[in-house]
Amino acid sequence: MPSGQSHTFINLAAYAVLGSVALYVHRQGIFFIGQEDALFFTLGFLVGTVFLSPDLDLAEGHVNSKRAWGFLGALWVPYGLLFSHRGWSHSWLIGPLTRLIYLAVMVAVVTGLLHFLLPSVDWPVTSLAFSWSLALPLLVGYYLSQWLHLIADGVRPDHKMRWKKKRR
Numbered sequence: 001m002p003s004g005q006s007h008t009f010i011n012l013a014a015y016a017v018l019g020s021v022a023l024y025v026h027r028q029g030i031f032f033i034g035q036e037d038a039l040f041f042t043l044g045f046l047v048g049t050v051f052l053s054p055d056l057d058l059a060e061g062h063v064n065s066k067r068a069w070g071f072l073g074a075l076w077v078p079y080g081l082l083f084s085h086r087g088w089s090h091s092w093l094i095g096p097l098t099r100l101i102y103l104a105v106m107v108a109v110v111t112g113l114l115h116f117l118l119p120s121v122d123w124p125v126t127s128l129a130f131s132w133s134l135a136l137p138l139l140v141g142y143y144l145s146q147w148l149h150l151i152a153d154g155v156r157p158d159h160k161m162r163w164k165k166k167r168r
């Protein structure tokens with residue numbers, strides 16, 4: 001199975017190819033890609049590649065995507081303990097979703113704590129307005145980065161969806 005660095009390299013190489021194709025298609029007027037869509041796709045893709053890799057299921061040990069979080073990497077240790085390596089975390093639909101939900105819970109806990117400990121401070125992050133139309137390119141970019149990881153790992157799309165066949 002590829003190392004963390006190889007995964008990052010594969011993803012960035014795929015992004016470069018995809019970006020070139022997108023730019024060509026856009027310039028030729030074949031298909032129009034909005035600037036904001038491209039930006040949020042890129043954001044989702046990079047965050048998925050660097051910070052939310054499926055290999056966070058190894059966060060109880062040392063893994064690149066945990067190190068990328070700096071001292072916050074410790075927050076992923078429970079995720080690593082919760083998910084066995086290459087189990088549900090490496091499934092195509094549920095896997096990436098588990099990391100998004102885990103992240104959302106962490107953010108909710110941290111912002112809740114900050115509000116509780118420092119109630120007088122007006123936290124700008126929580127009042128950020130997010131346009132839901134940008135969620136789609138963000139999610140597409142994120143999921144694509146996850147799927148490239150799974151393809152490189154040799155994990156098939158029906159991973160965890162198959163009934164275990166009885167061996168004779």
Ligand SMILES: [Zn+2]
Pocket residue numbers: 054055090149153
């Ligand atoms: Zn992996």
